[in-house]
Amino acid sequence: MTERKCILTGDRADPDTLIRLAVGPEGQVLPDIRAKAPGRGAWIGVTRAELETALARGKLKGALARSFKDGALQIPESLPALVEDGLRKALLDRLGLEARASMLLTGSEKIDVACRKGQVQLLLHAVDAAADGNRKLDQAFRVGRDAEGTDLAGITLPVDRDALSMAMGRDNVVHIAVTDSRAASRLRAAIGRLESYLGCANGAPVHGEHDSADAPGVPD
The missing domain is CATH 3.30.1230.10 (YlxR-like)
Known part of the structure; x- marks a missing residue:
């Protein structure tokens, strides 16, 4: 199961x-x-x-x-706070792992260039990033993804720049570009769990049909 x-x-x-x-x-x-x-x-x-x-x-x-x-x-x-802290730590740990594997870019100029070349799979912003900086990179992201005129944009994380910088071992991390599709998938999963718990997810998990062989409340 x-x-x-x-x-x-x-x-x-x-x-x-x-x-x-x-x-x-x-x-x-x-x-x-x-x-x-x-x-x-x-x-x-x-x-x-x-x-x-x-x-x-x-x-x-x-x-x-x-x-x-x-x-x-x-x-x-x-308990509710402990769950949130754990989910946020899991996301930050994942970002640190992807950074050490060279799957991420930081720095607005580098990200802008990579976005326009279509090399960015996922664009992330710190919660305290400036709106103007977000808009510029979001536009570059749309250009590279051939999505001008759409609402495609980066994800604003429920994490500030200090936490991102500490997790990634770099100074002043405000924006992050993910250049590997598998890394982007892993990060979307971690972000989705935290956002769902905070009640700000883009979409709710899809639940399957009832299965009588796995009754509600049965622990694993």
Whole structure:
């Protein structure tokens, strides 16, 4: 089975678009962003606001108790923030890996040239980038992609330039151009998970039909 069900909604989705919750040795429930922690896990596919509501109303506790058949789980009040921090770290880690593999370009002038030559697969902007700088590079991106007159543009990340610079080990990273298609796909996935959780994604994950062999709330 390659899909999992959200214990809060019952919707099915690829696990890459969901968030796994795992139980630690002391019974504490923590996010397992990379889905690699040992033992059983439960999956959620909701926004941070929805998770906060479910936590406050006891719905999350009930869903986890049913999934793990354990009513004594410890759910930290900071769980929604921990999930966001984990997703943001996963994105920054991915950017760092792609940078070290020479899949990215930084610097407005270099990015502008690469965009106009059609070499850029994905264009990214820091959340605190200047609007004028974004517009110029977005236009160059459209030129290179033969998409003038469309709304094609770079993605504004929910991450500021300081965090990008630290992740990539470079000074003043404001804009990023991704020149490799596989790297672009990996980054889109990481960005999509964070944006979906923050409630600002371009599109929601597509859920499959109900499969009675994988009942809602069954941990992996």
